[in-house]
Amino acid sequence: MRVECKCGHRGRIASREKFSVDFVKLYCQCLDAKCGHTWVAELTFSHTLSPSAQSFERMLLDRLKEMPRAKQRELFEQLGTQAVA
Template sequence: MRILCTVCGKKAVIGKTDRLSVALTNLYCSCTDPECGHTFVTNVSFSHTLSPSAKTATEVVSALARALSPEQRKALQQELAF
């Protein structure tokens, strides 16, 4: 992905990425033109799906469950127990 400086239009580099959610990320950027030196934050966000994932619902749920902490997994198991 190419980020351009919003002031001079030259190439900018991403110094830090701050993932706010699955669908939104803040990119902390700096212009590579030493005469400009502009630093800024730009957002990258999910818009919409063009083609659905080939993964099954079970694979998606399993991947999400693995990302939880042990405490969160235990709470989820208790919540799903019928």
């Protein structure tokens, strides 16, 4: 992904802060030494144009792996209580 400074020169993404699978803050800086501008850009998922070729189960497993263990346990506990009801 390329970023551009307001001065028109190329910039670089120095770091990123991932808030979720769909939202990331990008910390950027201009590559022009005379400018030196630094800024934060936000990258967000908008919508799907063509669905993934991966199976639903594969995508579900990938999302579960990204979650903290405590959140995984909470979801499985909820599933367990719903299966009994």
